[in-house]
Amino acid sequence: MRFAKYQGLGNDFVMLADPEDRMKLTPELVRRMCDRRFGIGGDGVIRVAPGAGATEFFMDYVNSDGSVGEMCGNGIRCLARFVRTEGLTTAREIAIGTRAGTKVVTVLQDERVRVDMGAPLFAPPDIPVDWEGPDALHAKLDLDAGVVEAACLSMGNPHAVLFVDDPRAAPVTTLGPVIENLEMFPNKTNVEFASVRSDTVVEMRVWERGAGETLACGTGACAVAVAARLLGGVRPSMVVRLPGGELEIDWEGSLQRSSPVFMTGPAAKSFEGELDAELVS
Numbered sequence: 001m002r003f004a005k006y007q008g009l010g011n012d013f014v015m016l017a018d019p020e021d022r023m024k025l026t027p028e029l030v031r032r033m034c035d036r037r038f039g040i041g042g043d044g045v046i047r048v049a050p051g052a053g054a055t056e057f058f059m060d061y062v063n064s065d066g067s068v069g070e071m072c073g074n075g076i077r078c079l080a081r082f083v084r085t086e087g088l089t090t091a092r093e094i095a096i097g098t099r100a101g102t103k104v105v106t107v108l109q110d111e112r113v114r115v116d117m118g119a120p121l122f123a124p125p126d127i128p129v130d131w132e133g134p135d136a137l138h139a140k141l142d143l144d145a146g147v148v149e150a151a152c153l154s155m156g157n158p159h160a161v162l163f164v165d166d167p168r169a170a171p172v173t174t175l176g177p178v179i180e181n182l183e184m185f186p187n188k189t190n191v192e193f194a195s196v197r198s199d200t201v202v203e204m205r206v207w208e209r210g211a212g213e214t215l216a217c218g219t220g221a222c223a224v225a226v227a228a229r230l231l232g233g234v235r236p237s238m239v240v241r242l243p244g245g246e247l248e249i250d251w252e253g254s255l256q257r258s259s260p261v262f263m264t265g266p267a268a269k270s271f272e273g274e275l276d277a278e279l280v281s
Contacts, residue, residue, distance in 0.1 A: 044061060
């Protein structure tokens with residue numbers, strides 16, 4: 001079985017083309033492929049299946065721990081580059097089905113990819129998070145070390161954004177998994193540690209649900225941008241800095257006015273190869 005390895009700002013994925021929709025990504029298979037010592041290595045696996053209706057492709061995304069993901073911002077940029085490189089399409093604007101709905105991606109002339117990520121969701125049942133009120137932008141998380149505040153929202157998957165003084169010193173690897181697994185998040189959550197550096201720049205690190213700390217998270221960057229716009233006075237167009245690089249985020253919306261988030265960033269192939277039969281058996 002042929003595969004390609006792609007990365008978006010260091011967030012890396014095993015890419016599999018399945019035009020006949022025959023492959024099943026079992027949790028065990030994904031964990032083997034994503035193992036960085038005994039497999040290929042990756043933050044997740046993306047199976048590119050045929051689309052339905054108005055979509056050309058479907059992104060079947062599974063996290064490195066074998067859990068199914070609704071959406072992956074860096075992953076969908078990689079998918080756009082992958083399907084063009086593989087000759088599956090020549091289009092630069094591509095409608096892709098995901099478990100979080102249809103996303104339209106545009107491959108720019110410089111080969112960066114711009115994604116219409118859809119509008120953020122703020123109602124607690126839509127995130128989902130167990131919180132009373134019309135939104136959970138000031139949710140209180142009851143931890144053993146005390147209560148912390150998080151801005152919770154959905155970008156097709158759940159996010160809890162914590163604003164901190166310095167993301168580089170934040171306890172991402174210790175506090176991240178604790179928050180991810182709090183009972184108030186029935187589907188678990190991604191956790192972002194962010195700081196507003198100016199009215200156009202936000203810095204962050206992320207603990208991804210099902211993958212741990214990664215160098216970048218596209219949906220997480222969008223969630224941070226929305227929270228920073230609403231709570232930190234950041235302008236509608238901003239740069240979000242992650243350990244793996246920068247993403248450009250644009251959002252003209254508000255709590256009262258729904259508007260899509262646009263994310264622009266790079267994606268590139270690292271290598272390709274053939275899966276050993278023992279790995280997939």
